[in-house]
Amino acid sequence: MKKLEGKASGSSDVVTSDVTHVSDATLRQFMGYHMKRAFNIIQSDLGRTLKPFDLRMLTYTALVLIVDNPGLRQSQLADAMDVERPNLVVIIDELERRELIVRDRVPTDRRAYALKVTLTGRQLYEKAVAAVTAHEEQLLQQLDGDTRQIVIAALKTIETNRGKA
């Protein structure tokens, strides 16, 4: 929580309602509050890192998953990305328009597409992954390996508890 300077109420005690320091006492214990703030920063920071490649977090994630899983179908990718199928369509459209991936037909199921990276896509992937790795190293430089692992494990646990709360 940022400590807000505010304007001191002066030497008099007449003005009683001036807030010179914002307290987040009630929120401090809530994971969601900290998560949101940290995620906002990661999101915008990562956006800056990906801008030179004309990628956003969503297009970057989709590209990486397609490279790692050639032949992936859109519904599988949507599931893996935790994105609704309709919202994935525009993401795939964009990657295809830029000729970073292709939509191949699946011979055994003519409803589906097998997503594959192109050479151009793979080259962009290499550069983008390197940039993101360097960026994360900067962002997390003060956290040691053990701490990172604890955090990642905790985040996965939260995932697992989805819907139970």
Add this chain to the structure above:
Amino acid sequence: MKKLEGKASGSSDVVTSDVTHVSDATLRQFMGYHMKRAFNIIQSDLGRTLKPFDLRMLTYTALVLIVDNPGLRQSQLADAMDVERPNLVVIIDELERRELIVRDRVPTDRRAYALKVTLTGRQLYEKAVAAVTAHEEQLLQQLDGDTRQIVIAALKTIETNRGKA
């Protein structure tokens, strides 16, 4: 990462591109990836918790900070919430329209408003905080106190590194 069932390619080896399990090998090391997934879950889960009170994460956070900091100004609140001032206006509008808070004039600075909770607002606050606390307890039940503190400390560190990466 959810393990996707996929359809087995059958007993033959002819179909080579069927993905039966989505690998996130490249993404697994990225904090931003896990953070996004966990935050999405917290966000939607929390939304469900706050729905009976007709609150969202943003209106809830604003209400709590106003209760904890009577007389807070909008610009201070925007700063504390990491929200742009224009975006806070509609949040405050909504809370005021529902008579949960009031915009009092600051006598010493007629440009500013001193935000204060009403009795109705305070009553909603009590119930909402209790519900959110219970919800978080459910969501984080598998994480012990030490782990939670490590995670929160890590999230704050990320906040502190804002813009450096």
Add this chain to the structure above:
DNA sequence: TATTGTTATACTCTATAACTATA
């Protein structure tokens, strides 16, 4: 009947510029 991808649509959150009234 069920599933894959698609279209259309709506709502929320975020970000910027420009205005007003005060300081």
Add this chain to the structure above:
DNA sequence: TATAGTTATAGAGTATAACAATA
């Protein structure tokens, strides 16, 4: 001239219903 709050607006992410083609 700078600041507090506001208006307008645009972009991005998310969510649901309904459709055509195929299984």
